[in-house]
Amino acid sequence: MGGGNKEALMGFWTTFYALSFYVATLILILGVGYKIYQYTKTPAPLKIPTTPAPLTTGGVVIRMLLEVILFKSLFRSNKWIWLFAMIFHGALWVILLRHLRYFIDPQWVIYPIWELVELIQPFGKYASFAMLFGLLGLLARRLFVERMRYISSASDYLMLVLLLVIGVSGVLMSFVTRTDIVQFKAFMLSVISFQWQNFELSAYQMPPDSMLLVHLAAVILLMIVFPFSKLLHAPGVFFSPGRNQVDNAREKRHVAPWAIKQFEAPQT
Amino acid sequence: MKARYLSILGKLMLGLLLSLTVNAAEPVTSGSVTIPNPPKAKTNFSAEQPCVEPIDVMRRSHGLFLKHSRNDTMRHGMRTSNYSLVTCINCHVTSDEHGNYPSVKEGTEHFCRSCHSYAAVTIDCFQCHASHPEEVISSKVNEVSSIKLDSLGTPNTSP
Amino acid sequence: MAKAKFETPEFRPYPVIPVIKPGVMKDSRSFVSKPGMQESLGYPGELVDNWQEVAINKLGELLTKYRSLRVYLDTCVKCGSCTDKCHYFIGTNDPKNMPVGRQDLLRQVYRRYFTLAGKLFPKLVGAKDLTRDMLDDWYNYFHQCSQCRRCSVYCPYGIDTAEISMAAREILDAVGYGQKYCNEIIEKVYKIGNNLGLPGPAIRNTLEGLEEDIKDETGVDVRLPLDEEGAEVLFVPPSADFFVEPHVDGLIGYGKVFHQSGISWTMSSHASEAGNFGMFIGSYENMRRVSMRIREAALDLKVKRIVFGECGHAWRVAYAFLNTLAGPFDFLDKRYPIPQHICEFTYDLIQKGALKLDKSANDHRRVTYHDSCNVARATRMGHKPGGQFVIPREVIKACCNHFYDMPSDTIYDETYCCGGGGGLLTDELMEVRVKGALPRMEALKQVTDDHQVTHMATICAICKSQFTKVVPYYGFDMDQIISVHQLVGDAIVLNVNEV
Numbered sequence: 009m010g011g012g013n014k015e016a017l018m019g020f021w022t023t024f025y026a027l028s029f030y031v032a033t034l035i036l037i038l039g040v041g042y043k044i045y046q047y048t049k050t051p052a053p054l055k056i057p058t059t060p061a062p063l064t065t066g067g068v069v070i071r072m073l074l075e076v077i078l079f080k081s082l083f084r085s086n087k088w089i090w091l092f093a094m095i096f097h098g099a100l101w102v103i104l105l106r107h108l109r110y111f112i113d114p115q116w117v118i119y120p121i122w123e124l125v126e127l128i129q130p131f132g133k134y135a136s137f138a139m140l141f142g143l144l145g146l147l148a149r150r151l152f153v154e155r156m157r158y159i160s161s162a163s164d165y166l167m168l169v170l171l172l173v174i175g176v177s178g179v180l181m182s183f184v185t186r187t188d189i190v191q192f193k194a195f196m197l198s199v200i201s202f203q204w205q206n207f208e209l210s211a212y213q214m215p216p217d218s219m220l221l222v223h224l225a226a227v228i229l230l231m232i233v234f235p236f237s238k239l240l241h242a243p244g245v246f247f248s249p250g251r252n253q254v255d256n257a258r259e260k261r262h263v264a265p266w267a268i269k270q271f272e273a274p275q276t
Numbered sequence: 277m278k279a280r281y282l283s284i285l286g287k288l289m290l291g292l293l294l295s296l297t298v299n300a301a302e303p304v305t306s307g308s309v310t311i312p313n314p315p316k317a318k319t320n321f322s323a324e325q326p327c328v329e330p331i332d333v334m335r336r337s338h339g340l341f342l343k344h345s346r347n348d349t350m351r352h353g354m355r356t357s358n359y360s361l362v363t364c365i366n367c368h369v370t371s372d373e374h375g376n377y378p379s380v381k382e383g384t385e386h387f388c389r390s391c392h393s394y395a396a397v398t399i400d401c402f403q404c405h406a407s408h409p410e411e412v413i414s415s416k417v418n419e420v421s422s423i424k425l426d427s428l429g430t431p432n433t434s435p
Numbered sequence: 436m437a438k439a440k441f442e443t444p445e446f447r448p449y450p451v452i453p454v455i456k457p458g459v460m461k462d463s464r465s466f467v468s469k470p471g472m473q474e475s476l477g478y479p480g481e482l483v484d485n486w487q488e489v490a491i492n493k494l495g496e497l498l499t500k501y502r503s504l505r506v507y508l509d510t511c512v513k514c515g516s517c518t519d520k521c522h523y524f525i526g527t528n529d530p531k532n533m534p535v536g537r538q539d540l541l542r543q544v545y546r547r548y549f550t551l552a553g554k555l556f557p558k559l560v561g562a563k564d565l566t567r568d569m570l571d572d573w574y575n576y577f578h579q580c581s582q583c584r585r586c587s588v589y590c591p592y593g594i595d596t597a598e599i600s601m602a603a604r605e606i607l608d609a610v611g612y613g614q615k616y617c618n619e620i621i622e623k624v625y626k627i628g629n630n631l632g633l634p635g636p637a638i639r640n641t642l643e644g645l646e647e648d649i650k651d652e653t654g655v656d657v658r659l660p661l662d663e664e665g666a667e668v669l670f671v672p673p674s675a676d677f678f679v680e681p682h683v684d685g686l687i688g689y690g691k692v693f694h695q696s697g698i699s700w701t702m703s704s705h706a707s708e709a710g711n712f713g714m715f716i717g718s719y720e721n722m723r724r725v726s727m728r729i730r731e732a733a734l735d736l737k738v739k740r741i742v743f744g745e746c747g748h749a750w751r752v753a754y755a756f757l758n759t760l761a762g763p764f765d766f767l768d769k770r771y772p773i774p775q776h777i778c779e780f781t782y783d784l785i786q787k788g789a790l791k792l793d794k795s796a797n798d799h800r801r802v803t804y805h806d807s808c809n810v811a812r813a814t815r816m817g818h819k820p821g822g823q824f825v826i827p828r829e830v831i832k833a834c835c836n837h838f839y840d841m842p843s844d845t846i847y848d849e850t851y852c853c854g855g856g857g858g859l860l861t862d863e864l865m866e867v868r869v870k871g872a873l874p875r876m877e878a879l880k881q882v883t884d885d886h887q888v889t890h891m892a893t894i895c896a897i898c899k900s901q902f903t904k905v906v907p908y909y910g911f912d913m914d915q916i917i918s919v920h921q922l923v924g925d926a927i928v929l930n931v932n933e934v
Contacts, residue, residue, distance in 0.1 A: 043509070050502040053719060055755045058587045058595065058812055060820035060848060075591065085516040085589035093514065093591075109396035115310055126396045154455055155518040158530045159539065161561030163552070164513050186336040190312055190391045197309040211311055217336075236552045237560075241592055244510030249503045250593030255815055257755040258772050261762045266500055271723060 015210065022207050022214040025224055026199050032231040039235020040243055047247040053264035061255035068254055075251060089149065096142030099135040103178070106132020110189075110196045133182055140175045143168055163237065170226055170233075177223035187217040314390040317367050328358060338364075342401065361401055366409045380407035441866040443908040444526055444873045446880055452519040453528045460529040465578050465863050468613035472622045476721055479611030486610040487565050491548050493609040494541075494602070498549065500719075503598040508545045510592045511535060517586040517594075522851045523579050526870030531576045534586035534596040540572050541603050570612065577603040578614055579867050581859055582715065582748075583808030583852035600857070601717025608716055616861035617712045624725055629674035629708035635662075638707055641677050649687055655929045657694045659686070659702070662736065666701035668693070669733050670777075671709045671753075672744030673896035681917055682899050685745050688924025692781050695790050695927060700742075706732035709749035710896065714756070715858035723760040726752065729774075730761040739767055741774040745918055747807035747895030748856065750776055754814040778894060779816045781923060782826045785833050791928040794836045801837040802922065803888045804828055805875065805902075806850035807895035821847070827894055827919055834926035839886040845878040853893075855901025868901060869908050876909040883911075890917045 062068050074080040079097075082090045105128045114122045147168045150156045181187055195214050198206040206212035214220075233239065246252065263272070320326045327334050329341075341359040348354045368387040371377050378385030380402050384393055388407070392399050401407075470480030483489055498505050517534035519525070524532040531537055539561070546553030546562035553562030563569060582597035607613060623632040633641075642659040649657045660666065670693070676686040693700045706728040713722030733741055741764075743753045753774045758764065764773045772779065784790045806824060816822040824847045832838050845851055854871030882888045893899060893916070903913040 047502060047506055050499060050505050052502040053500065054759060056503060056595065056598065056813070058584060058593055058848075059815055059823065061815075063820060075593075079591055081589055081593070082514070082516055082591040085520070085591075089514055089516055113310055114393060114396075122396070126398060129396055129398065149515065150513075153515065155452070155530065155533060156513075156515045158455055158457075159513045159515065159518065159533070159535050161513075162558065163556075163560045166559075186340065188332070188335045189395045189397075190335065193395055194309060194311045201309055203309050206309055212309065233552075236550065238510070238512045241510040241512050244506050245592045247502060247506045248510070248593040249506070250587050250590075250595050255820065257758055258774075261758045263759050264500070267719065267723075267759075271720075 018210065018213040018216050021216050021221065022195065025214050028228045029199055032228040036231040036234050043235055043240055044243050051264035051266060052249040053267050055253055055257040055262050056249050057253035057255050058250040059255055061253065063255055065254055068252055072246065072252060076245060092142045092145030095138050096146060099139035099142060102135040103132050103139060110193050111200060113197055136175055136179045136182065143172050143175060170230055173226045174223060177219050181219050181223065185219050187220040188215040191215045192220065312390040312394045314387045315370050318370065319367060361405055362410060365407065369408055377408040444870055446877050453525060455530040456528040457530055460527045460532060460579060460867060461575060463579060463864065463867050464575050465861055466615040468615045468618040472618040473611060473613050475622045475625060476618055478608045478613055482611045489610045490565060490606050493606045494545065497602050497605065501602065504602050507594040507598055508542050511538065511542065511594055514591065516589050516591060520586050520589050522854060522874045523867060523871045526873040527867065532579055537576055537580055538596055538599045540576055541599050544569065573603050574607055574612060578859065581852045581856035583856055584812040585808065585852065588812060588848050605717035614858060617715050617858040621712045621721055624708055628705060630710050631674040633674055633677060635704035638677055638704055645687060653929055657690045659690045660700065661702050662704050663701040664736050666699040666736060666738055668698055668700040668740045668742050669736055669738040670700050670702050670742050670744065671706055671729060672702065673710050673746035673749055674708045675896040675900060676744055679900065681921060682896055684921035684924065685918025688918060688920030689744060689777055691924045691927045691929060692784065695929065696784050701736055703732035703736060709743050709746040711749060711752040712858065714748060714752050722752065726757055726760040740771050741767065742777055742780050743774055744777050745894035745920060747809040747897060751809040751813040776816050777920065778827045778830055781830050785830065792834050792926045793928050794834060794926060796926045797835040797922055800835060801839065801887055801889045802831060802835050803839050803841050803882050803891050804831055805891050805893040805898060806846050807893055807898050808850060808852040808856060810894060811850045812848050831892055831919060831922055834922045839882050839888055841878040841882045845874065851875045853898040853901040854905060856897050860897055860901055869905050872905045890915050892917045892919045892922060894919050
C-alpha cells in the first residue's frame with residue numbers, strides 16, 4: 009500500500025471534517041441564537057404560570073432548576089420516562105465534560121482546571137454505557153408502548169438512532185478499536201484556534217479511523233439539526249411561560265407592548 | 277424587575293449554550309497548537325520497524341496490548357506476551373546528562389507522560405511498576421522499589 | 436333529555452391506562468356558530484372562501500403575539516408524559532384526546548408552514564397540510580379540550596394544551612368557523628349583560644324573591660343588593676348563581692356572609708356575570724371587552740373593592756388577567772387584594788372570628804371537595820402558593836364536621852376537570868362530557884365507599900352545572916353537588932353581631 013494514498017486520504021478527511029465542523033458550529037450557534045432571540049422578542053401577554061407557582065423571581069429560579077436538573081414534573085408524571093431521561097441526560101453531561109480534553113490545550117489553563125478534566129475521564133468513559141442504556145430505554149418505550157408509537161414520527165426515532173450511533177461509536181473507540189487521540193486532539197485544537205497551516209503536517213491531521221469518522225459525522229449532523237428540531241427543548245424550557253413566570257398577577261400589572269398599542273394607546 | 281429576571285434567564289441560557297457548544301466557545305489563548313514531543317527511543321526494534329508494532333498501531337493500541345499482557349501475566353500466570361512494559365520503559369525512558377530520569381507524576385519530560393498528560397489519560401501502570409529503566413533502580417538507594425520489584429519478579433526479556 | 440346514544444364508561448377496578456382507539460370521537464361535534472353571533476364578536480359570519488390562507492396568516496400572527504404558543508409548538512419532544520393525563524382521553528380512548536395528540540393537530544400544520552424541517556421533509560417530521568379534514572379535526576378536537584391545564588402540570592416543559600386550544604379556536608373564529616355555544620354566550624354578555632341572558636329587571640326580581648325566601652326561613656332581613664352606588668364591595672357572581680340549582684344556594688350563602696360582615700356590598704346589572712368566555716375562544720380582544728364591564732361597573736358604583744363569586748374560569752380571568760386586561764385599578768382600596776375571591780373574603784372573616792358558624796347544621800352531610808381545574812392550576816388565593824387548595828377547605832372545615840378528601844392524585848394541582856369546562860357545557864357534547872367525567876366520578880366513588888361521603892362541594896358554576904347533569908350517569912344523585920357557600924350559608928348563625 010502506497011504511503012501517498014494514505015496521506016491523500018488523511019488530507020481529504022482533515023479538510024472535510026474541519027469545514028463541516030465550522031459549518032455545523034455556525035448553524036448551531038446562529039440557529040439556536042435566532043430561536044432564543046425569537047423567544048425573547050415574542051411577548052407573553054398574559055400571566056399563565058401553572059400554579060401553585062413561586063411568588064418571587066428567586067422562587068422561579070429554584071423552580072426552573074428543579075425542572076432542568078431533576079426533571080421534577082416528569083418525575084411526578086411517569087417514573088419510567090423519568091428514569092431513562094435522567095440517566096440519558098445525566099450521562100450525556102458527564103460525557104460532554106469528558107470530551108473537554110479535546111478542546112483544551114493544557115497550556116491554556118491553570119493546572120487545577122486541567123486536573124478536573126483529568127478527574128472526569130474515567131466517569132465519562134463508563135457514563136457512555138449509562139447513556140446507551142437510557143437511550144435504549146427511551147427507544148423501547150417509543151417502540152413498544154402503543155400511545156408512544158402513535159405520537160412518534162420518523163424523526164423521533166431517527167433522533168434516538170443518531171444519538172445511539174454517537175454513543176456506540178464512542179464506546180467502541182474507548183474499548184475496542186482505538187484511534188490516535190493525540191493526533192485527533194492536535195487536529196481539533198488546530199480547528200478551534202484556526203491554525204489551518206498545521207494541516208500540512210501529518211501530526212495535525214484527522215486520524216482516518218472509520219469509527220472516528222462515523223462518530224464525528226453523527227455529532228456534526230446532530231449539531232446541524234439542533235436548531236430545526238425538537239432538540240430546541242433545551243433552550244425552550246427556559247422560556248416556557250407556564251414555568252418561568254412569577255405568580256404576582258394581582259400585585260403587578262403585566263401588559264404586552266402589542267396590547268398597549270392595540271387597546272390602550274389612544275386613551276393615554 | 278423584568279429586566280433582572282430576563283438577565284438571570286439570559287445567564288442561564290448562556291451557560292447552557294456554552295456547555296453545549298464547548299467546541300466553539302473555548303477561549304483561544306495561544307496562537308500555536310502544542311503537540312507532545314516524546315523523547316526518542318534508544319534503539320530501533322528492527323531495521324524495518326522502529327517499534328514492536330508499526331508506529332500507527334502502537335499509538336492507538338499500546339494500552340490494549342499492555343492491558344492484555346497484564347491480564348495474562350498477573351491474573352492467569354502466563355508470561356507469553358510479546359509486549360512487556362519493562363521493555364518499553366527500558367527503551368523509551370531516557371535520562372538527562374546528569375543521569376536523572378524524568379518524573380512520571382509531573383511535567384511532560386517522561387515518555388509516557390508527554391502524551392498522557394496532553395490527552396488527560398491517567399496511567400495506572402506505575403502504581404506497581406517502575407517508571408525508570410531497571411538497572412537504575414537497583415543502583416539507586418530505593419529500597420521500597422527494589423523490594424517491590426523483587427517480590428514481583430522482574431521479567432528478564434530483552435528486545 | 437334525550438336518551439343517551441353512548442355508553443357510560445364503567446368504573447375501572449384499578450387505574451389502567453386505556454388502550455387507544457383512533458377516531459372514536461371524530462364525530463363528536465358541537466354546533467357551529469351562526470353568522471350574527473360571529474359578527475357581533477368581530478369575526479366573519481361563515482367559513483370564508485380563502486380559509487386556508489386566512490388560517491395560516493392568523494397562526495403566523497399569533498406566533499408573534501404569544502410566546503407560549505411559539506415555545507410550546509417548538510419544544511415538545513413527544514416524551515409521552517402527558518399521554519395518560521387528560522380526562523377526555525381516559526374517558527374516550529381517542530388518541531387525539533391525549534394532550535400531545537391534540538396539540539399535534541396544530542403542531543403538524545405549524546411545522547408544515549413555519550419550520551424549515553416541515554417545509555423540506557414533511558413526512559419525516561410529521562408535518563401536514565392544512566386540509567379541510569384537518570380543519571374539521573381542529574374544530575372537533577379543540578372543542579373536546581376543557582383547557583383545564585392538567586397536562587401542563589406533568590409536562591417537563593410546562594406545555595399547556597389550553598394555550599394551544601385557545602390559539603386554535605381563535606384561528607377557527609378568524610376563518611368564520613366558530614363554536615355556537617361560546618360565541619352565543621359572549622354575544623349575550625354584550626347584548627344583555629350575562630351568560631344566561633338575564634335582563635336587569637329579571638335579576639332584580641329574582642333577588643327580591645330570594646330575600647323573601649331568606650326572611651321566611653331565618654326571620655332575618657338579609658339583603659341581596661343590586662346597583663347600589665357607594666357600596667364598599669362590588670360583588671360579581673356567575674349569572675347561574677341567580678337562579679340555577681345548586682348555585683343559587685351559594686348566592687344565599689354569599690348574602691349571609693356579607694350580612695354578617697357588616698360590609699356594604701352590591702351586585703351590578705351591568706357586570707352581572709363573572710364568567711368570561713372570551714378566554715375559551717382565546718380572544719384577547721373579546722376577553723378584554725367582557726372584562727371591561729367589571730371595571731366600568733366598579734367605577735359607576737364607586738366601590739372600593741371587587742369580590743368574585745364561585746366560578747372557576749372566571750376566577751382565572753379575574754385573578755390572573757383582570758389587572759392586565761382592565762387595569763390598573765388605582766381607584767380601589769389597595770389594602771385588599773384586587774380582585775378578591777369570595778372564599779378569601781369569607782376565610783378572612785372566619786380567621787378574625789367575625790362569623791359565628793354552627794358546624795352541626797351540616798352534620799347530615801359528609802362532604803368532599805372538588806378542586807376546580809382553573810382555580811387549582813391557574814390562580815391563587817391568599818398570600819401563599821397553594822392557598823387555592825387550603826382556603827376553600829378551611830372554609831368547608833369551619834362549617835362542617837365531616838370532611839374527607841378524594842384520593843391525592845385527583846385533588847390539588849392534580850385535580851381532574853369536571854368534564855364540562857372551557858366551552859363544552861352544551862348538550863351536543865354530552866357524550867364527551869359524560870366520558871370526561873369518569874376520573875372524577877371514580878374518585879368520588881372511592882371516597883363514597885371509604886367514608887360514606889354524601890356531598891361534593893365545589894366553587895365553580897360550570898362544575899356545578901356539569902356535575903348535576905352527569906353524576907346520574909354514574910349512579911349518583913344530582914342533589915349531591917353543593918356550593919361551598921351553601922355550606923357556609925347553612926352553618927352561619929345570623930345576627931349575633933347585632934344583639
